Amino acid sequence: MVLDSALVTCGAGVDIRSIITGFDLLRVVVKDLPHNTNFNEVATAFTLSGVNPENVILQETKPNGRLADAIFLIKADQLEPTAFGSDRTIDFQSRRFLFEVGPISSEDSMTLSSQNTNTLTVYWRVPSTSMIATYPTLEVAKAKAKELDAKMLRGHRVKPS
Structure with missing residues (x-):
């Protein structure tokens, strides 16, 4: 890093x-x-x-x-x-x-x-990279956000918003 x-x-x-x-x-x-x-x-x-x-x-x-x-x-x-x-x-x-x-x-x-x-x-x-994920419905997006919250990705903690 x-x-x-x-x-x-x-x-x-x-x-x-x-x-x-x-x-x-x-x-x-x-x-x-x-x-x-x-x-x-x-x-x-x-x-x-x-x-x-x-x-x-x-x-x-x-x-x-x-x-x-x-x-x-x-x-x-x-x-x-x-x-x-x-x-x-x-x-x-x-x-x-x-x-x-x-x-x-x-x-x-x-x-x-x-x-x-x-x-x-x-x-x-140095600031981390922003990522945009697209899901078919709002419910799926909320579920994925909850699932990914605080998981590690390439040494950085994921913070969905």
């Missing part, structure tokens, strides 16, 4: 400011940063290169020996090759750092970003 996610940016209360679906997000890993890096400044380096600040979020950081990797979620259409070149590097603190770009995949879940309390990352299953 294909699983995807979305980046939901919230304000105070129930103020949802934007939703970027997993289909439109990329996971970007900036490699081998100094361990004392202010990772939000790395996000700023992306915005200075043309990425809309609302379309980039620091998801997490991972120690890598004496260095660290920063993992961002960025809207796919914001990573134009012209802005970052074919070498996939970003300028930060007078140095060029490599970054890797890949798709997002995760289990169904909902978590707060560890780096930004204004952002909630929501994961959900």
Whole structure:
């Protein structure tokens, strides 16, 4: 089963400011940063290169020996090759750092970003397929609906309506 996610940016209360679906997000890993890096400044380096600040979020950081990797979620259409070149590097603190770009995949879940309390990352299953069944009478249709209710079909629970 294909699983995807979305980046939901919230304000105070129930103020949802934007939703970027997993289909439109990329996971970007900036490699081998100094361990004392202010990772939000790395996000700023992306915005200075043309990425809309609302379309980039620091998801997490991972120690890598004496260095660290920063993992961002960025809207796919914001990573134009012209802005970052074919070498996939970003300028930060007078140095060029490599970054890797890949798709997002995760289990169904909902978590707060560890780096930004204004952002909630929501994961959900891709919607299932609708099916239409035709029966000769309403009575037969109701009987079949009752018979099929909650049965499993290709890993999905049937919910007739």
